[in-house]
Amino acid sequence: MDPIAALDHEQLALFQSRTPRSRQLFERAQRVMPGGDTRTGTFHLPYPLFISRGKGCRLWDADDNEYLDFLNNFTSLLHGHVHPAVHQAMVTQASQGTVHGTANELQVQLAELLRKRVPSVERIRFCNSGTEATLFALRAAKAFTGKPKIMKMEGGYHGSHDQVAVAMAPPYGTNATAGLSPGALSEVLLGSFNDLEVTATLIRKHRDELAAVIVEPMMGAAGAIPAEPAFLEGLRAVTAECGVLLVLDEIITFRLGFGGIQERYGIRPDLTTFGKIIGGGLAVGAFGGRADIMATYDPTRPGAIVHSGTYNGNAATMAAGQKTLELFDREAVTRLNQAGDDLRARLNETLDAAGIDGIVAGIGSVLQLHFMAAPLRNARDANRGDRRLLRLMHLSLLNRGVFAAARQMYVLSTAMTPETLDQFVRHFTAALQPIAEAAKQATPMAGAR
Structure with a gap:
């Protein structure tokens, strides 16, 4: 089996074993809503997580798995969940x-x-x-x-x-x-x-x-x-x-x-x-x-x-x-953007160290991972990215307790601390390592350098 497909199969099985209640709710939802939801952007295979609650920068799903929330409802939750x-x-x-x-x-x-x-x-x-x-x-x-x-x-x-x-x-x-x-x-x-x-x-x-x-x-x-x-x-x-x-x-x-x-x-x-x-x-x-x-x-x-x-x-x-x-005064804006810029630099260093073509793009508190080499100036450039590797990263991070968009957009909130970002970098690095190895072994050399 292709190394990327094998790793995908492994991560998919782990995701399904961790989220049986989400699967049950998705099957139930499909009986009353086409596609099991009312928002195309939140859907991903094999089924989306069903979240039961959030607090600060954390979420809990229907199976009570805990996640760092690096989606923040696609950038709208500036201060995280339930800011006092x-x-x-x-x-x-x-x-x-x-x-x-x-x-x-x-x-x-x-x-x-x-x-x-x-x-x-x-x-x-x-x-x-x-x-x-x-x-x-x-x-x-x-x-x-x-x-x-x-x-x-x-x-x-x-x-x-x-x-x-x-x-x-x-x-x-x-x-x-x-x-x-x-x-x-x-x-x-x-x-x-x-x-x-x-x-x-x-x-x-x-x-x-x-x-x-x-x-x-x-x-x-x-x-x-x-x-x-x-x-x-x-x-x-x-x-x-x-x-x-x-x-x-x-x-x-x-x-x-x-x-x-x-x-x-x-x-x-x-x-x-x-x-x-x-x-x-x-x-x-x-x-x-x-x-x-x-x-x-x-x-x-x-x-x-x-x-x-x-x-x-x-x-x-x-x-x-x-x-x-x-x-969100000027000081808070500056602080959050600086945290995002610092995180972006760390993630790009991690990609480089792993020997895989990748770019973490964005400005300030909004970041996005692309498995591709430069340049990245427009949507046509972005479409050169390897979507198989993005899917793998998505599943791998979910299985490690990091919630992000399927397209691997990462969004910061003021509820996050330096320790939160350190934890994210550790999860990102651990998830990336087997993906980079699989990409190097794959034919053609998907994303590898």
Whole structure:
């Protein structure tokens, strides 16, 4: 048997022996939910873990196995699970009602807090997810400019609505999922992440029909690939030159700077989308930017865009989000990012010592493992990585008590200590060693040097 397949079989058997209750729950779930869950991104073979509780930086599954949580709900749990102050804010507000069907002061307070942190956000509105945030931001861009098309980057992820659910994975130039509007792709131009020459040429060519360019300052789902500062600076310049709006998707990257990546890089977009951490562990989204663009949602103006949502700006989420951001001051931002940068360096040293091609990419507190050699500048580069080895690493870390995304994204929280990170490095090193040996023995030499 191929050494990689043999190791996979071994780790799979161990995973199944440790998690019989998760398997039972998955089989039960399949009888009432297609695929046994309601979130594609959490599924992995042979079945996802069923988690029963979390505390700080730890999780416990249905079989009471304990894990270090290096996923933090795909970056949204900035302070880990059940942070005392955030939890108290939720409990206090819940005792007064979670949603009241009208405006509330907490919504104003969180909006003011975000505006202070992000100067480009002159006005802001709340919604219930990152998907909604990008949908409403792009709708505003089209309404304001009167132009029908948007541009996104190949491999970019901005949620699951029709405007952006294209070209998220190879083959690019196609819808990413079934059921989209037949014309969805015709209204989207595809830029090349970190290739300013190609992207700027497209923007100039289509300036008369292009409402907005939406871009992640660090590609999230594609592999925590940072935008080069010159690329973002060039995008800002060419969009301004062409009368095209720049939408910065900071749903993931807002945690990477006190005012997001735009503060770190000195970029002032026309619109910004938020989500994840600003809800304090509850469902949330937000979009904001220039006052004249955001005025397209002002219901006192003729022809305003309709923006509905039963839970928009609900009091419980606003309370949790406000407390979360209050705790994440400049010192906390710097400390968490430094911890992530230090961890990234240690993991890359571990890969090098193991003699296997690998890169741990990312910025600050968000990291992602790729089994591949450089370069890693865009989604096409990331697709060269060995997915068999990623699956092996995922299973091996789960079996060692480390919970992370199947794609091996690692996310830090303020609940982690230096000892937590040391423990993670030990588990990573122990899991990597047999994988590197299997890769060296495999034919062809998968990932080996």
